[in-house]
Amino acid sequence: MLGYTDALGIPPLRQAISRHYRDRYGVSVDPQRIVVTTGSSGAFILSFLAAFDQGARVAVTAPGYPAYRNILSALGIEVVEIEVGDATRYQPTPALLDKAGRLDGLIVASPANPTGTMLTADDLKTLADHCAKRDIRLVSDEIYHGITYLEPATTALALTDRAVVINSFSKYFSMTGWRLGWMVLPEELVRPVECLAQNLFISPPSLSQMAAVEVFGCRxxxxxxxxxxxxxxxxxxxxxxxxxxxxxxxxxxxxxxxxxxxxxxxxxxxxxxxxxxxxxxxxxxxxxxxxxxxxxxxxxxxxxxxxxxxxxxxxxxxxxxx
Ligand SMILES: Cc1ncc(COP(=O)(O)O)c(C=O)c1O
Missing domain, CATH: 3.90.1150.10 (Aspartate Aminotransferase, domain 1)
Known part of the structure; x- marks a missing residue:
């Protein structure tokens, strides 16, 4: 019963996550693009490996979640720090990105850690369009979705099919120690990530996946x-x-x-x-x-x-x- 599962996660959980996108955001996501991971932390490793080559330049904000920077540098990817502050609500803008020179990737989080600030739907769209025009891979860390105080957060999936969207059961779903997260990938990254996941992790934790199917009913x-x-x-x-x-x-x-x-x-x-x-x-x-x-x-x-x-x-x- 508690053996390994499919490297990409058990089908009922991938389907439940797809329904979550339909119910919460009104967005249709093919379960085939959904990958269940060992926390969003596992999703970072897998997606960074699949999306970026060694020496690629990936932008993160400062202040920002420290593990982005640490995982990227552990993988030989160049971290480009974008200093943000009050003027842009601690979020990146196309003008700040342009100043950083050529980029291969951008990681955004809305709401963000450590600031709790959010990108409006328009701001996220502007960033997604900017990234599409310049062939910058957008990674949207949506781990704090559901925990918002003014406006609900917009998923990058509503705006583009090119982004890597990462989420987790650790925050809104309060399953922190169960070590479970997920990502939604552009189609061309699914198979590379499956090969990496099979070799690096074999599968996400089985018991946690079964529990997570039920958590969507604990609203x-x-x-x-x-x-x-x-x-x-x-x-x-x-x-x-x-x-x-x-x-x-x-x-x-x-x-x-x-x-x-x-x-x-x-x-x-x-x-x-x-x-x-x-x-x-x-x-x-x-x-x-x-x-x-x-x-x-x-x-x-x-x-x-x-x-x-x-x-x-x-x-x-x-x-x-x-
Ligand atoms: C912005 C952000 N992303 C990702 C994580 C990692 O969470 P987990 O691996 O538990 O999904 C955290 C944890 O605090 C976080 O603040």
């Missing part, structure tokens, strides 16, 4: 999680400015706040260490997300309970006042 529980994140976000949006932390990216989605603490420190790693030791509140220094400017920033995750958020905000506020 009420999952939406209750999102309501909790929204309440946590409201607690922090109220408490942080009172504690003197009022410069952060707009948290449109995900469960993060990326805060500029340049007026308090030039060494946010040290600040985070001291806050942890002296208050028990764990926050993440920005340096992992932005190697050049992150020492003046930190990321707060608000995925915990609302009581934890209230208590953490109280302790952090008292500590900063001292």
């Amino acid at each position: 009420d529980e999952l939406e209750a999680n999102v309501r909790r994140y929204a309440a946590n976000r409201a607690v922090l949006l109220d408490a942080l400015p009172k504690a003197g932390l009022d410069h952060f990216a707009p948290p449109d989605g995900a469960f993060y706040l990326y805060v500029d603490v340049g007026h308090v420190t030039n060494d946010s790693a040290d600040l985070c260490k001291r806050v942890l030791a002296e208050t028990g509140v764990a926050i993440t220094p920005g340096i992992d997300f932005d190697p050049s400017r992150g020492s003046r920033a930190l990321r707060i995750s608000f995925a915990g309970s609302t009581e934890t958020m209230e208590e953490a905000a109280r302790r952090l506020g008292a500590w900063l006042k001292r």
Whole structure:
């Protein structure tokens, strides 16, 4: 019963993911283009190997999710950091991409980690068109879809058939430790990815795949999680400015706040260490997300309970006042 499965995942799960695109986005996706992976992390390895040659130039944002950069460089792919900030809501634009020179790929995330900012449907379309014109492979990390506070997120699948779209059961679906994700590929990448997946992983975890078929029926529980994140976000949006932390990216989605603490420190790693030791509140220094400017920033995750958020905000506020 719990043997290996097809390298691309069990058919009922690939079909359930296809139905998810129909129900949530009104987009029709052939289950044959859907690949089940060991978390979105497994999807990054497989898609980067299939889509990019060694020495290819792939753009990521700074700040951005650090594993993009680390996986790309482990595979011998050149990482091109696009520095983003307030002016573009911490997201890339065609003008910023043009400044980066020739590119083979672009990774976007909306909502993003660590900022929670989103691309509007128009912005994503503009980027997808820009990439199509310049033969840049767009990789859209949609792992925080479903966790949004203002507008629902747009999938790149609604805009183009050329993008690699990556998603996961780790965030909205709350199956983090089950290590399961998926991607939707342009047709020509399916067979190369199948060969790579068979050799690198044999199959995604069998038990997790069976459980994931059922998770699409747990909407009420999952939406209750999102309501909790929204309440946590409201607690922090109220408490942080009172504690003197009022410069952060707009948290449109995900469960993060990326805060500029340049007026308090030039060494946010040290600040985070001291806050942890002296208050028990764990926050993440920005340096992992932005190697050049992150020492003046930190990321707060608000995925915990609302009581934890209230208590953490109280302790952090008292500590900063001292
Ligand atoms: C933006 C982003 N992408 C991908 C991942 C990896 O998630 P997983 O491998 O659990 O799907 C994370 C995890 O935090 C993330 O923040």
